[in-house]
Amino acid sequence: MSRPTQLDLIPRILSAINRAHLDSFESILTLSNADISRITGLSLSEVQTLKTKVAENVVGVTSMTALDLHQGKGDLMQICKLSTGCAQIDEALRGGILSRGITEITGESASGKTQLCLQLALTVQLPQANGGLQGGVAYICTEDAFPSKRLQQMTQGFMKVHRQTMGSDYRPGNKIFIEHVADYDMLLTCVNLRLPLLFASTCVRLIIVDSVTAVFRGEYAGHEIYKRSKHLSSLVSQLLALGSQHNIPVVCINQVSSSMNKTGRQLIPALGLAWSNMIMTRIMLSRTNQTIALHDSGIDGRIEATVRQLEVIFAPHLTNVTVPYIIDRDGIKGIT
Amino acid sequence: MDGQRELCTFPLAPNHKMKLSAAGFLTIQDLKGIEPAQLGKDTGLSLEDSEGVLNTVNVADKMHWKSGARCGLSALDLLQEEQSLPGIITFSEKVDQMLGVGVQLCKVTELCGEPGVGKTQFCLQLAVDIQIPTVFGGLHGEAVYIDTEGSFITERLADIIAATIRHCEHIAQMEPNEELLEHLKSLTMQHMLTGIHYYRCYNYVQLLAIVHLLPAFLKNHPKVKLVIIDSLAAPFHHDFEDFSLRTRILTSMAQSLVKMAAEFKISVVLTNKMTTKLNSSGDNGAHLVPALGESWGHACTIRVNLHWEGDQRRAWLCKSPSQAETTVPYQITTGGIRDIIMEERNQAQNAEDETPVKQQKLS
Numbered sequence: 001m002s003r004p005t006q007l008d009l010i011p012r013i014l015s016a017i018n019r020a021h022l023d024s025f026e027s028i029l030t031l032s033n034a035d036i037s038r039i040t041g042l043s044l045s046e047v048q049t050l051k052t053k054v055a056e057n058v059v060g061v062t063s064m065t066a067l068d069l070h071q072g073k074g075d076l077m078q079i080c081k082l083s084t085g086c087a088q089i090d091e092a093l094r095g096g097i098l099s100r101g102i103t104e105i106t107g108e109s110a111s112g113k114t115q116l117c118l119q120l121a122l123t124v125q126l127p128q129a130n131g132g133l134q135g136g137v138a139y140i141c142t143e144d145a146f147p148s149k150r151l152q153q154m155t156q157g158f159m160k161v162h163r164q165t166m167g168s169d170y171r172p173g174n175k176i177f178i179e180h181v182a183d184y185d186m187l188l189t190c191v192n193l194r195l196p197l198l199f200a201s202t203c204v205r206l207i208i209v210d211s212v213t214a215v216f217r218g219e220y221a222g223h224e225i226y227k228r229s230k231h232l233s234s235l236v237s238q239l240l241a242l243g244s245q246h247n248i249p250v251v252c253i254n255q256v257s258s259s260m261n262k263t264g265r266q267l268i269p270a271l272g273l274a275w276s277n278m279i280m281t282r283i284m285l286s287r288t289n290q291t292i293a294l295h296d297s298g299i300d301g302r303i304e305a306t307v308r309q310l311e312v313i314f315a316p317h318l319t320n321v322t323v324p325y326i327i328d329r330d331g332i333k334g335i336t
Numbered sequence: 337m338d339g340q341r342e343l344c345t346f347p348l349a350p351n352h353k354m355k356l357s358a359a360g361f362l363t364i365q366d367l368k369g370i371e372p373a374q375l376g377k378d379t380g381l382s383l384e385d386s387e388g389v390l391n392t393v394n395v396a397d398k399m400h401w402k403s404g405a406r407c408g409l410s411a412l413d414l415l416q417e418e419q420s421l422p423g424i425i426t427f428s429e430k431v432d433q434m435l436g437v438g439v440q441l442c443k444v445t446e447l448c449g450e451p452g453v454g455k456t457q458f459c460l461q462l463a464v465d466i467q468i469p470t471v472f473g474g475l476h477g478e479a480v481y482i483d484t485e486g487s488f489i490t491e492r493l494a495d496i497i498a499a500t501i502r503h504c505e506h507i508a509q510m511e512p513n514e515e516l517l518e519h520l521k522s523l524t525m526q527h528m529l530t531g532i533h534y535y536r537c538y539n540y541v542q543l544l545a546i547v548h549l550l551p552a553f554l555k556n557h558p559k560v561k562l563v564i565i566d567s568l569a570a571p572f573h574h575d576f577e578d579f580s581l582r583t584r585i586l587t588s589m590a591q592s593l594v595k596m597a598a599e600f601k602i603s604v605v606l607t608n609k610m611t612t613k614l615n616s617s618g619d620n621g622a623h624l625v626p627a628l629g630e631s632w633g634h635a636c637t638i639r640v641n642l643h644w645e646g647d648q649r650r651a652w653l654c655k656s657p658s659q660a661e662t663t664v665p666y667q668i669t670t671g672g673i674r675d676i677i678m679e680e681r682n683q684a685q686n687a688e689d690e691t692p693v694k695q696q697k698l699s
Contacts, residue, residue: 029544030585052552055545059535063480063553066463067529070490079489100486233573244486244538273624276451277573277609280487314452317489319670 004028007053016040017050028054082206082249083131084116085123088334089310092321096131097249101280102239106254106269111285112308112327113253117208118151119331120251121176122158124206130165133248135205136175138198140190142214146178157330177204184215184231191238199246207242211253213270229274236278252279281315292335294328307335340365346393355379356389367393422475424466424562424603426458428675430664434653440638441561441603444593448608448626449642454649454668455607456487459566461672462605464496466562467531469519472504477561478531480553482546484570488534497528499671533560540571540585547589554600567607569627583631590635606636
C-alpha cells in the first residue's frame, strides 16, 4: 500500500484528502494537524485519526525489543559479518565487516587499502560457515585500472587454502564485477542504475568503492564545497539504500590528507566532516618503520616485509584496537 | 475568574478584531450569552465568521481555565517537584554532576559531537541504566530506542549490560540484604534486552510517523522512562533540499517531543552531528557547530557537546537552564561510559582486556 487513498479509513476522510491532493504519506505527515484540517475541511479529531493511520502504515512493524534483535527474530534482517580472511583482524573487528552502514578503509598510499579490498572480494565468496557471504562483489574503481594481475596472484593463494570448500575448478574471478568510472556523474549512474540491474541478475553480497576520494577530491573548486557535500550525500544515500535493502556490507576506500598542527604533521582522512558524519565504521591502515623477515618458499627464499598497522578509529561496537599485519603474496596476514 | 480578558489577545483574524472593537466588544464579558446572529448584526461580520469568533473565544477560554489549575503553582512548588525527580545516571559520576542528577526526566537533552566521540555509546549506556532497579539507585524503567543509522549493535549492548549487572552484583556483595539479592536475581541479560524497545527508521517520513505514534505507545507502556533518537541528524542529512521544510518539520517534532517529555515524565535524548561553519569575520577559518541549523539550537532544553581534547574525551554542557557551564572528561571502556579515574577492579580487568592486542611483540 503506497497511497493514502488506499488506507482503511471512512470514505469521508478519503474523499477529503483526495480533493486536497494529499496524495503521499509524506505530505500528510509533514503538515501540521491544523494545516490539514484547513485544507481538507476535516475536523481535528478526524485529522488525528488520519495521521495515526498513515503513521501506522509508514512504520509498518510494531516495535521489537532488543532481545528479539539479539536473537535474530523479527523481520529485520540479521547483521551479517564478512570475514577479512585473517584471524587476527577478524578478532579485532569482532568477526568482520558489518552489513550495516558504510565501512571506510582509509590510510596513506601504499598502506594496503586496495589489498584489503581485494581480499574481501575473495572472502565474500566463501560459504557463511567460513566467514563469507556466499556471493559476488561489485567493485567500483575510480582511480587506476583494476589490479587484475594482483588479484590473480591472490586468487592462487586463496584457492590453495579453500580448494576443499569451493571445489577445485571454482573461479573466484567470475564473481567479481568490475566497473571503472572516471567522474561523479558516471559514479552516480553506476550506483543508481547499473548496480540495481546487477543485483537483479546475480547474487552480489558486497559493494566496494575504490576510492570515493578520487572522484571528489579533484573536481571541486574551493567555493564548491557545498556542492561537493551534496553530491557526497546523494552517493551515500544510494549506497546505504542498496546496503540495507540487500543486507550487505558497503566498503569505501578513502585517501588521507595531511594536516599541520602544533604537534607536527598528522594524517587525517580526506573529504572532511561531511563524509565522516555519514560513515559508521572507520578503519585506518598505516605503515610502520619495522620490517620482518618472511620465510617464503619463493625463489628469493628470504624477503623482508614492511610491518603495517590496522587501527579501528571508530565503530559503534568496537574498541580502539591496533593490529599489526604484513602483506605477502597471498594477501594480508596479521602477525602475532 | 477572568471575564476581563481582552478579545484582542485571542487568535482571531485582524479584520475580525477590528470589527469587534469597533462595535464595542472588548472583553469576554461582552460576548457572554450572545448569539452568532446577534453578533453578526452588531458587528457586520457574516454569520459564519461570528460563529467562528465565538467558537475560538470559547475554546481558548476553556483551555485557559483548564491550565489555570497549573497556574496556581508557586515557584517553590515547581522547584520541589523538579528536585524530587530523579535523573538517569550515566555511570560517569562527573557527567552526572555536570547534568545535576544525571540525564533529567521531563526534559529533552541533545548530545552532539564528531563521529566516534561516543554519542551512540552514551545512548546505549542510558538505555541500560534506565533499567537498573530502584534499590540499586536506578529508575527501574524501560527505554525506546529509535535508530536512524543502523548503529545499534546488540553485541555492544550486551557488553554494557554485562558490565552493569556486574556492577550491581558488586553493590549487593558490599551490603548483602534480602531485598538486593532478590532484585539481583531478576537482573539478567535477557530481562534487560527486553526492556529496550527498538525502532529502525530509514528516512524522515518514518521518523515523523514513529514520533506521531509514540504518545500512544507510551500510554501502553508506562514503564518507559526514556526515548532515544540516534541520530536525529541522519534522516535530514541525505538529499534534503528544502531547508524551510526541514526547519518546519524539526520545530514541530521538537514541540511534540517536549510535550511528551513533560506529559509522561520521561527523558528524551537526541544525538546530533557536527558541521563546519565558516567564520563570518573573513579568513579566520572555520569552526565546528552542531548541525540542523540555528533554529534547532533553541529546541532542546539541555545540550551536551562531546569532543576530543588531545586523546581525551570531554563532555561540555553548553546549554542548561539549571546547571553551570562545565567541561568534564570521560572515557569509554568495554563496560560503557566511565570516569577517567576508575576503581581498581575495573582497571585490572581492562588491562586484561587490552594487553593482548596492544602489546603484541613483533617476531
